Amino acid sequence: MPEWIEIFLKTLLSVVVLFFMTKLLGKRQVSQLSLFEYITGITIGNLAAYISLEKDWYLGLVSLAAWxxxxxxxxFLQLKSKKMRDFIDGKGTVLIRDGKVLEDNLKKERLTTDELMEQLxxxxxxxxxxVEFAIMEPDGDINVLLARKNQPLTAKHLGIQVAPEQEPQAVIMDGEIMDEALATIGLNRGWLKTELDKLGVTIENVFLGxxxxYSxxxxxxxxxxxxxxxxxxxxNLFATLKKCEGDLMLFGLTTNNKAAKEMYEQCSKQMEELIAQLEPVLKR
Structure with a gap:
């Protein structure tokens, strides 16, 4: 067998082996690397290159399997023992507390003031x-908690009840209907075709739907x-409800029948309460 074909085949083998080994190690090997995982990634890459080029390539496989x-x-030890996690990954280091920089911790992490300000x-x-609290995580990322007075307003701060929101489902991709996504939200192709007809488009023209x-x-x-x-x-639903409220108020003002006036006023108040409850949902 020509040498170039042999190298080509061994390279393909190393790519396949490296792919499955990386899958076996899990997603953390790709993101959020600890110090040991960083070393492991470099070593496995070198071993994969060794498998591709050396004649005794099977020794590279043995070493790769050992790593x-x-x-x-x-x-596995990290999952079972916090002491092992702290020893291998390290602990988070507090850099800022109550708006004051902890200089000793900054020096401990060999982080300059300019680098800290850049991260902020x-x-x-x-x-x-x-900043109320800032901590450097074991992977080197810095997480920041703003002081309460500097945090952006949320619906909770304003005392507004907001309905929970489910994740959007992609029901069309590249002009193809995703039946599984439709079934997840309890809809079907008939509903989808009706909605597309309202928009005046065909499924084939839709890149993403x-x-x-709220369907x-x-x-x-x-x-x-x-x-x-x-x-x-x-x-449209919000506008319809507001119109109903306005109509009820108008009927109550124009009627001369006392009983009818009381009924319209009561219904108007009930409609106002209903709108107040639905407004956070309908105006999102």
């Missing part, structure tokens, strides 16, 4: 005094020049 087994064993700016924080938790269909077409109307079901 993977060692890595899996350490991950990446999180849209420009004043250390605005998503349905939110509203949003589509992105292959042709970006074509404008598609945004779903208005919630806005």
């Amino acid at each position: 993977v087994a060692c890595s899996l064993g350490i991950e 700016r990446k999180r849209s924080v420009f004043k250390v005094a605005d 998503q349905v939110d938790s 509203q269909l949003y589509v992105d077409l292959f042709d970006d020049k074509i404008m598609v109307p945004v779903p208005q079901e919630k806005a």
